[in-house]
Amino acid sequence: MDILWAWAALIAGLGILVFSADLFVDGAASLARRLGMSPLLIGMIIVGFGTSAPEMLVSALASFENKGGLALGNAYGSNIANIALILGLxxxxxxxxxxAEVLRRALPVLMLVTLLAVFQLFDASVSRWEAGVLLAVFIFLMVLSMGKKTGQGEEKVLPATNIRIPQALFRLSLGLGFLIISSQMLVWGAVSIAHAFGISDLIIGLTIVALGTSLPELASSLAAARRGEDAIALGNILGSNLFNTLVVVGVAGLVRPITAGSEILLRDMGLMTGLTASLFLLGYGFRRPGNISRLEGGMLLLVYGGYTAWLLRSALV
Incomplete structure (x- = not known):
């Protein structure tokens, strides 16, 4: 009977997710136009961090319950899914x-933050002091970001809109609320099914929970791409990965110091770092405007498929 409820949660959650993603992106784009903000900046701060709320809730709860593998697997597995799966799709x-703004500013910051996370995990743990460092870095970056003007050069302000700021905020808030609710329904259903098959917490965190809590990013990025809001789609992923690495792990580590197996550093952090570095190569336009093409998107999906198959194989052996 519990399995039936789990499947029902998966199906219902997916339906709500599709509806709320369009509402959320529409509110974010309208707010960007009204405030005269760069679409990239609002994608990173409002959309990216807003859609990472499920990761923070799940990892904090997992840490409280002394499931460090699930907490880290959720955060870093979401980062891998964001780049390889969501950007690919x-x-x-x-x-x-x-x-150029992404290549000069956003990606170098994300790369440095990723390397900081790798350095902290060399002893296979995240102490409360290290968690505090992550949160301090996040606050510092937010102070810098909020002090910036709108993007320059290629990154133009979006055209005007008839939607007023209160309406845009209402759509944004309502969409985000339904995104979080629907993602939690999906995660609960997926974890219940996985536990029935005896899969470990780390593997659940890296696959099912990471993918489930990344569904808001997936839904909002796909909705943004359909609407031609490219900067919001990319900013969503970059902002989400920053939030996952700094805040999700930081909050979980403050709740309880986290201990993890060596495999998360050798296998998962290595792939996350490689994918982050690959964005420089994919986005650099050799004698042409930089973009992530359909072919490169397909390559990212192949990487995610191979990684997921590897994890499932290790879980079933």
Whole structure:
């Protein structure tokens, strides 16, 4: 009977997710136009961090219950899914332009933050002091970001809209609320089914929970791509990965110091770092405007498929 409820949660959650994603992106784009903000900046701060709320809730709860593997697997598995799965699918729908602003500012910051996370996990743990460092870095970056003007160069402000700021905020808030609710329904259903098959917490965190809590990013990025809001789609992924690495792991580590197996550093962090570095190569336009093409999106999907198959094989052996 519990399995039937789990499947029902999966199906209902998926339906709500599709509806709320369009509402959320529409509110974010309208707010960007009204405030005269760069679409990339609002994609990173509002959309990216907003859609990472499920990761923070799940990892904090997992840490409280002394399931460090699930907490870290959720955060870093979501980062892998964001780049390899979500950017891959989004690029298949519509090639994603990568501006000079992304290559010069956003990606270097994300790369440095990723390397900091790798360094902290060399002893296979995240202490409360290290968690505090992650949160301090996040606050510092937010102070810098909020002090910036709108993007320059290729990153233009979006055209005007008839939707007023209160309406845009209402759509944004309502969409985000339904995104979080639907993602939690999906995660609960998926974890219940996985536990019935005896799969470990780390593998559940890296696959089912990571994918489930990344569904808001997936839904909002695909919705943004369909609407031609390329900067919001890319900013969503970059902002989400920053939030996952700094805040999701930081909050979980403050709740309880996290201990993890060596495999998360050698296998999962290595892939996450490689995927982050690959964005420089994919986005750099050699004698042409930089973009992530459909072919490159397909390659990212192949990487995610291979990684997931590897995890499932290790779980079933």
């Amino acid at each position: 989004t690029a298949l729908i519509r090639p994603i332009p990568v501006t």
